[in-house]
Amino acid sequence: MFEAGPYAPRVISLSATGNTEWKNRSSEKLIPFVEVSGREFPCEWRFNAEESEIDDKKVSFVYESSAPHIRLTWEWRAPQAYGPIEHEIRVENLDSQELWIPMQDSFAFDWQIEEQVSLTHLFVEKGANKPSSVGTHQVLVNDAYRWTGISSTYGDLRDSDPREIIPWTLIERKGANRSGWYAGIEFSGRTRISLERTKASLKGVFGLNPDPGPFRTRLSPGEAFESPTIFLGGFRGNPDEAGNVLRKWVREVLGNPNTWRNPDYPLVVNNSWGGGMDVNEDIANRMIRDAASLGMEMFHVDAGWFRAVGDWYPSPHKFPHGLAPIADEAHQHGLKFGLWVDWTQAGLSTEPGALNARDPKVRDWMVTDIPRDWQPEPFKGQTIDIGVPGAKLWAQHEVERIVSSYHLDMLEHDGYLVAHGCDRTDHPHAAPDPLNKCTYKSSGAYWVDSSNSTDVSYHAVRAYYDIHSKLRKDHPELLLEICNDGGRMVDFGSAAHGDYFSITDSYDPLSNRRAFYDASHVLPAAMLESYVEKWPTPRLDNFRYMLRSGMMGWLTIMIDTNNWTAEQHAEAKREITLYKQTLRPLIRDANLYHVSPRPDSVHWDGIEYWNPSSKQGALYAFRGTSPREETHWFRLQGLDLATNYHLHFYDGSSPDRRASGQELMNKGVKLTLAFPLSSEIVLFEPQE
Numbered sequence: 060m061f062e063a064g065p066y067a068p069r070v071i072s073l074s075a076t077g078n079t080e081w082k083n084r085s086s087e088k089l090i091p092f093v094e095v096s097g098r099e100f101p102c103e104w105r106f107n108a109e110e111s112e113i114d115d116k117k118v119s120f121v122y123e124s125s126a127p128h129i130r131l132t133w134e135w136r137a138p139q140a141y142g143p144i145e146h147e148i149r150v151e152n153l154d155s156q157e158l159w160i161p162m163q164d165s166f167a168f169d170w171q172i173e174e175q176v177s178l179t180h181l182f183v184e185k186g187a188n189k190p191s192s193v194g195t196h197q198v199l200v201n202d203a204y205r206w207t208g209i210s211s212t213y214g215d216l217r218d219s220d221p222r223e224i225i226p227w228t229l230i231e232r233k234g235a236n237r238s239g240w241y242a243g244i245e246f247s248g249r250t251r252i253s254l255e256r257t258k259a260s261l262k263g264v265f266g267l268n269p270d271p272g273p274f275r276t277r278l279s280p281g282e283a284f285e286s287p288t289i290f291l292g293g294f295r296g297n298p299d300e301a302g303n304v305l306r307k308w309v310r311e312v313l314g315n316p317n318t319w320r321n322p323d324y325p326l327v328v329n330n331s332w333g334g335g336m337d338v339n340e341d342i343a344n345r346m347i348r349d350a351a352s353l354g355m356e357m358f359h360v361d362a363g364w365f366r367a368v369g370d371w372y373p374s375p376h377k378f379p380h381g382l383a384p385i386a387d388e389a390h391q392h393g394l395k396f397g398l399w400v401d402w403t404q405a406g407l408s409t410e411p412g413a414l415n416a417r418d419p420k421v422r423d424w425m426v427t428d429i430p431r432d433w434q435p436e437p438f439k440g441q442t443i444d445i446g447v448p449g450a451k452l453w454a455q456h457e458v459e460r461i462v463s464s465y466h467l468d469m470l471e472h473d474g475y476l477v478a479h480g481c482d483r484t485d486h487p488h489a490a491p492d493p494l495n496k497c498t499y500k501s502s503g504a505y506w507v508d509s510s511n512s513t514d515v516s517y518h519a520v521r522a523y524y525d526i527h528s529k530l531r532k533d534h535p536e537l538l539l540e541i542c543n544d545g546g547r548m549v550d551f552g553s554a555a556h557g558d559y560f561s562i563t564d565s566y567d568p569l570s571n572r573r574a575f576y577d578a579s580h581v582l583p584a585a586m587l588e589s590y591v592e593k594w595p596t597p598r599l600d601n602f603r604y605m606l607r608s609g610m611m612g613w614l615t616i617m618i619d620t621n622n623w624t625a626e627q628h629a630e631a632k633r634e635i636t637l638y639k640q641t642l643r644p645l646i647r648d649a650n651l652y653h654v655s656p657r658p659d660s661v662h663w664d665g666i667e668y669w670n671p672s673s674k675q676g677a678l679y680a681f682r683g684t685s686p687r688e689e690t691h692w693f694r695l696q697g698l699d700l701a702t703n704y705h706l707h708f709y710d711g712s713s714p715d716r717r718a719s720g721q722e723l724m725n726k727g728v729k730l731t732l733a734f735p736l737s738s739e740i741v742l743f744e745p746q747e
């Protein structure tokens with residue numbers, strides 16, 4: 060329910076079927092002033108009824124301020140008949156002069172709540188670098204609760220930084236009728252979500268991160284600022300019920316229809332990083348042959364193929380015939396071909412076509428001047444600001460050249476987007492504050508922190524989205540992987556501009572399961588990629604445990620499978636068949652339930668899939684290291700109490716049997732595994 064007040068709009072209340080109504084006490088705070096040539100002019104917002112629109116899918120209220128002339132559009136959309144609604148605020152400069160505006164939040168509210176009501180707050184971390192020991196946070200929202208979560212294209216730069224969240228948050232009202240609301244931000248730049256409870260009030264703000272401030276952004280005549288789109292939805296039941304609606308909604312609203320149309324999505328991939336930077340033509344061709352024999356669907360060349368950072372041409376020593384013949388070899392074996400590129404980074408190569416940080420023509424694209432003695436790392440260079448039109452155009456042409464001339468089916472973007480400030484005063488973003496800025500070195504590159512950080516990231520991320528959108532338009536079948544140094548850009552803007560993400564930069568079974576456990580609360584499982592690395596597997600049980608820890612979403616094996624024994628080959632082939640035939644349809648379409656506490660590799664953990672349409676389900680069960688825990692009961696969710704189900708224990712750890720929904724949901728299904736660090740997959744379907 061919305062209200063167009065004469066001076067500001069307001070969400071009156073949020074309610075979903077069967078949910079308690081959330082009443083809002085505050086109007087939206089619109090920017091109070093604009094700046095022209097260093098002078099502040101107060102905004103005098105007036106509702107413009109003629110320009111405003113209301114229909115059953117959209118509400119858009121227009122406010123204008125006349126001197127200088129600016130227009131603000133406050134819009135809510137319902138892109139689907141179910142699930143959350145979207146909200147965005149646009150501020151347009153209709154004046155003939157350049158002006159500057161302060162921070163316009165995406166959405167601010169003040170829900171009126173009962174003083175005694177017990178609320179829980181759920182939020183999840185990104186799996187960046189290595190998932191932390193908590194990851195999924197469930198916190199009581201008591202009186203005086205204060206919380207801020209932040210997200211950007213690259214957090215965790217220095218140890219003092221807090222971990223970033225996937226920019227989403229859920230508030231649950233406890234009691235007999237569990238219900239609540241959730242909201243998220245569809246943007247990868249620097250954003251924040253804040254919550255504050257005082258007795259009968261729960262205030263919150265979603266939008267760009269105002270720190271470090273003060274934020275300001277330039278609007279040339281005719282230009283518009285768009286606050287990051289947020290989505291807001293109500294739910295009934297537990298957070299997994301909210302997730303089952305949201306994951307489907309993300310697929311339908313933000314996902315790429317071309318990608319989902321392919322029944323083989325998510326693909327099974329072999330990635331060359333098992334051998335690190337040492338990849339070459341011979342290794343690649345051997346890996347392709349083995350990947351094809353194992354039933355995999357894509358060969359993915361990781362870092363190590365290029366001449367140097369910023370010089371994205373195949374190394375003549377490693378690939379004397381170039382990359383296109385490797386792609387063609389993959390295609391002949393029925394595999395797609397993917398490639399790692401760190402295309403926002405410059406190095407020192409002086410070869411033609413290379414992005415050289417010292418080249419006077421491009422030196423200004425670096426976020427700061429780099430010292431004379433700087434050297435890039437083997438696959439990390441200095442970040443360029445793609446918010447600069449020239450840099451963006453270069454990057455656009457470069458990725459187009461790479462995709463076309465190397466015959467790519469998938470382009471992986473790794474490395475960084477500008478996540479912090481920029482030193483330059485001649486870029487489209489605001490200039491840094493010369494008295495309040497710091498420059499430092501981390502991961503081989505130079506970074507700047509200043510008051511312009513959020514504006515810099517706002518421009519760079521929009522340029523990134525434009526580049527991905529253009530690639531998709533020109534190559535409709537191309538897949539885009541967002542890796543960004545392993546799980547640092549896992550958010551809803553990425554979900555709208557990429558086909559899958561690397562969810563963590565640590566590839567052991569526990570890290571893979573933890574990152575999946577966290578991210579699968581909010582994002583479609585098919586988009587969540589786990590890289591499976593070499594890990595000690597004295598028994599085949601451990602080998603299956605290793606593979607299956609990466610088989611709950613998108614599976615990329617990062618091992619030179621030529622080194623596997625004949626027995627491991629046969630086992631992997633069987634697992635890949637199971638994945639493709641039975642598990643993948645569930646990963647794409649089924650509801651997902653977190654049927655255990657978060658994995659710790661000591662105790663048991665598990666994930667359940669259940670598709671109410673196809674009436675197929677699977678339970679992934681993992682046993683930890685605890686020597687005494689041979690058995691475990693998993694209580695399933697989402698089933699029909701009165702129906703009987705046939706349970707098939709895929710590895711034969713227990714005999715197949717029949718059980719009622721009542722039993723499976725209340726008492727649970729009993730698993731028995733003889734060895735620590737082993738697993739089982741239980742498949743179930745209704746049985747007369």
Ligand SMILES: [Zn+2]
Binds near residue numbers: 481515
């Ligand atoms: Zn810049």
